[in-house]
Amino acid sequence: MNTGVSDNSEPEPTRPGVAASIWALEHAQDFVSVAVGVVLIVLAATLAVSGVVSFAGDVQKHSVATAAINLLDRVLLVLILVEIVHTVVLSLRAHRLAAQPFIVVGLVAVIRRILFLLSNENIIPTSELALLIGMVVAFVAAYLAVSYFEKPDPEDGSVPARGPGKKNSPDTVGPSGG
Known part of the structure; x- marks a missing residue:
């Protein structure tokens, strides 16, 4: 019975039509990823510039503290966009998704929400704040x-993982050897 899995570690040859389709889909995926990255960079730059302009106006209209909070909110949003771009770049390099950038985006988003709640002059909902602090943890x-x-990811030179039974060796640490 043929289960479709070969006994050896060599991949089975792919039919030319399937190989061409895979090639086209991979390149289309790369193109879309690059386009998304460019859009996110333009959006982040626009938000950064508008944040600085808004900061100058807020300092004149409101207090410096209010202006700083509004600028910090924009900066954190820009940081979220930059982390998403970083994820897109990692995906283009290795054709896999890394978990860490998504975790950082979530963490920054939660911190943004906490800062928004704390900067609000209304009563702070204790249950929401407790939930957000739990999310940060x-x-x-x-x-x-x-x-x-x-x-470890040898393509981006990251330091190897540390875990039970894993030891660092000079040949598994990033390109500089340590």
């Missing part, structure tokens, strides 16, 4: 866990 724990157990 969960995101930090997830980031540490992924950093601890994730396999």
Whole structure:
């Protein structure tokens, strides 16, 4: 019975039509990823510039503290967009998704929400603030866990994962050897 899995580690030859389709789809995926990255960079730059312009106007109309909070909100949004672009770049390089950038985006988004709640002059909902603080702890724990157990990526020179039974050796550490 043929299960479609070969006994050896060699991949089975692909039919020319299927290979061409795979090639076209991979290049289309890369094109879309690059286009998304460019749009996100333009959006991040626009938000950064408009944040600085708004900051100058807010300083004149409101207090410096209010202007700073509004600018910080914009800067954190730009940071989220830059982390998403970083994820797109990693995806283009390795054709796989990394967990850490998504965790960072979630963490920054939660911190943005906390800052928004704290900057609001209304009564702060204690239950929402407690939930958000719990989410920060969960995101930090997830980031540490992924950093601890994730396999090294030789393409981007990342430091190897540390985990049970794993030891650092000079040939597994990034391009500089340590």
